[in-house]
Amino acid sequence: MIALAAIPCKPIRAAAFSDSAEVDVCVYGATPSGILAAIAVKRENRSVVIVEPGRWVGGMLGAGLKPLQDCPNFAATGGMTHKILPNLGASDPTLDESSLGSLNPKAIRDDFLALLEKHDIKVIYDHRIASCELQRGAIKTAIFDLAPFDELGCPITCAVSIIS
Numbered sequence: 001m002i003a004l005a006a007i008p009c010k011p012i013r014a015a016a017f018s019d020s021a022e023v024d025v026c027v028y029g030a031t032p033s034g035i036l037a038a039i040a041v042k043r044e045n046r047s048v049v050i051v052e053p054g055r056w057v058g059g060m061l062g063a064g065l066k067p068l069q070d071c072p073n074f075a076a077t078g079g080m081t082h083k084i085l086p087n088l089g090a091s092d093p094t095l096d097e098s099s100l101g102s103l104n105p106k107a108i109r110d111d112f113l114a115l116l117e118k119h120d121i122k123v124i125y126d127h128r129i130a131s132c133e134l135q136r137g138a139i140k141t142a143i144f145d146l147a148p149f150d151e152l153g154c155p156i157t158c159a160v161s162i163i164s
Contacts, residue, residue: 023047026142030123031059035112036080042119050121051144053128062109
């Protein structure tokens with residue numbers, strides 16, 4: 001499996017959606033790194049969309065890994081990560097200082113969603129990359145399978161969306 005991040009692409013046309021847009025960058029994966037990459041693109045006054053193969057944002061942090069659990073040396077982080085890491089999940093109204101080790105994954109996802117909304121970044125969920133068409137070494141078109149999860153939590157192939 002190849003994880004792609006920050007894929008430059010031209011117009012976006014998603015067959016499974018009624019709207020279309022033209023974007024400068026398509027980020028594959030709404031992981032923390034993908035989200036911060038998309039925010040960096042927006043800060044450079046470029047357009048961006050995130051295509052997420054799953055049904056939520058935040059990657060492993062959104063699934064339940066605690067933000068500071070995987071980062072024992074917080075001082076080693078920098079940039080945008082340093083600013084947002086200690087605050088992820090702090091939006092949980094049941095959180096108090098003694099419960100930092102039991103952050104709610106939904107609160108972390110909500111914080112990532114708030115970041116995406118603040119920067120006006122669209123996320124297309126339940127799509128996994130099927131193939132890419134290259135032109136002069138750059139991705140011209142990316143084809144995504146619509147792969148929503150079944151009742152067991154496994155993605156299934158249903159349809160195809162095209163981002164070019």
